[in-house]
Amino acid sequence: MRYEAPHPIPYQGSKRLLAPAILSFIAPGRFERLIEPFAGSAAITLAAASKKLVNSCVIADLLKPLTEIWNAILQKPDGLADAYEEIWQQQAIGDSTDWFNRVRAEFNKQHDPAKLLFLLARCVKNAVRFSNSGDFNQSPDKRRRGMHPVTMRAEILAAHKLLRNRSEVICGDFRRVLTSATSVDLVYMDPPYQGTSEGRDRRYIKGVQRSEMIAVLADLNKRSIEYILSYDGRCGGKEYGEPLPAHLNLHRVLLEVGRSSQATLNGRDDVTVESIYLSPGLRPQSKMPFHVHLRSFSPQNSLFPISQQ
Numbered sequence: 001m002r003y004e005a006p007h008p009i010p011y012q013g014s015k016r017l018l019a020p021a022i023l024s025f026i027a028p029g030r031f032e033r034l035i036e037p038f039a040g041s042a043a044i045t046l047a048a049a050s051k052k053l054v055n056s057c058v059i060a061d062l063l064k065p066l067t068e069i070w071n072a073i074l075q076k077p078d079g080l081a082d083a084y085e086e087i088w089q090q091q092a093i094g095d096s097t098d099w100f101n102r103v104r105a106e107f108n109k110q111h112d113p114a115k116l117l118f119l120l121a122r123c124v125k126n127a128v129r130f131s132n133s134g135d136f137n138q139s140p141d142k143r144r145r146g147m148h149p150v151t152m153r154a155e156i157l158a159a160h161k162l163l164r165n166r167s168e169v170i171c172g173d174f175r176r177v178l179t180s181a182t183s184v185d186l187v188y189m190d191p192p193y194q195g196t197s198e199g200r201d202r203r204y205i206k207g208v209q210r211s212e213m214i215a216v217l218a219d220l221n222k223r224s225i226e227y228i229l230s231y232d233g234r235c236g237g238k239e240y241g242e243p244l245p246a247h248l249n250l251h252r253v254l255l256e257v258g259r260s261s262q263a264t265l266n267g268r269d270d271v272t273v274e275s276i277y278l279s280p281g282l283r284p285q286s287k288m289p290f291h292v293h294l295r296s297f298s299p300q301n302s303l304f305p306i307s308q309q
């Protein structure tokens with residue numbers, strides 16, 4: 001499957017590869033605007049814009065410097081690409097781990113978006129991690145230098161071209177972002193998995209309680225706002241989260257993503273399965289498979305994915 005949308009922010013948990021399958025449930029032109037309140041790298045927004053599924057987009061996240069990367073991509077893409085290049089080139093001078101640690105310490109004081117972009121590109125698994133005091137504390141990946149500045153510039157400029165003049169960036173909690181949603185909007189939500197925002201190494205700045213999520217979904221149902229939610233999943237024997245309650249009247253689809261890279265490294269045969277839930281108004285008319293193999297997903301088969309177990 002060829003994937004054409006740009007993707008400037010390397011981000012663990014990005015839905016880049018799943019985007020064609022997730023968006024296959026949406027007919028072009030059905031919705032005016034896409035709202036992505038847990039945007040991260042905004043993979044779904046980028047894919048929806050490149051497929052011309054919607055006319056405008058809202059990119060929102062609680063992590064302020066991340067939303068500032070998005071503001072820079074929209075408003076001063078060359079400035080962001082220049083700043084990234086300058087930080088990236090400094091790695092060649094002296095010890096690159098020392099340089100990473102210095103950029104990280106400076107980022108924790110100033111919250112500069114170009115520094116965050118470099119840290120994300122260069123850190124282990126492109127994964128944000130925060131200490132209890134809120135500092136970025138992920139280590140550098142010693143085997144890689146992070147996305148080359150020439151590639152980064154091309155990705156930034158392509159994202160800018162795709163999203164400029166039709167995108168709004170919001171920094172804030174998802175519930176606040178959703179207050180502006182109406183029935184012409186499609187909402188795509190990818191909240192942190194239960195359990196990935198607590199404990200010693202917090203993957204995201206803040207978690208979302210299951211009860212809060214259920215209350216928000218019930219409210220969206222009441223307001224006739226359609227949404228797709230990525231929620232829970234499993235890798236090998238490990239389950240992430242309970243299925244959502246039946247009263248929400250959602251349609252659950254399991255996307256079999258393939259073997260996780262961590263499992264492959266460890267010589268295990270674990271298959272990663274991701275769940276998505278479609279809101280009541282997106283429930284397909286025709287009988288739709290419950291379990292979809294992503295590797296056999298064909299973008300030509302546009303409205304609904306195909307192969308089933």
Ligand SMILES: C[S@@+](CC[C@H](N)C(=O)[O-])C[C@H]1O[C@@H](n2cnc3c(N)ncnc32)[C@H](O)[C@@H]1O
Nearest residue numbers: 014015038039040041043062063173174190206
């Ligand atoms: C699983 S990641 C989303 C990844 C995204 N789908 C992508 O393709 O890159 C979850 C995101 O939610 C953000 N987040 C955590 N709690 C939030 C909240 N209460 N409101 C809004 N965003 C939040 C995190 O900063 C993180 O970027």
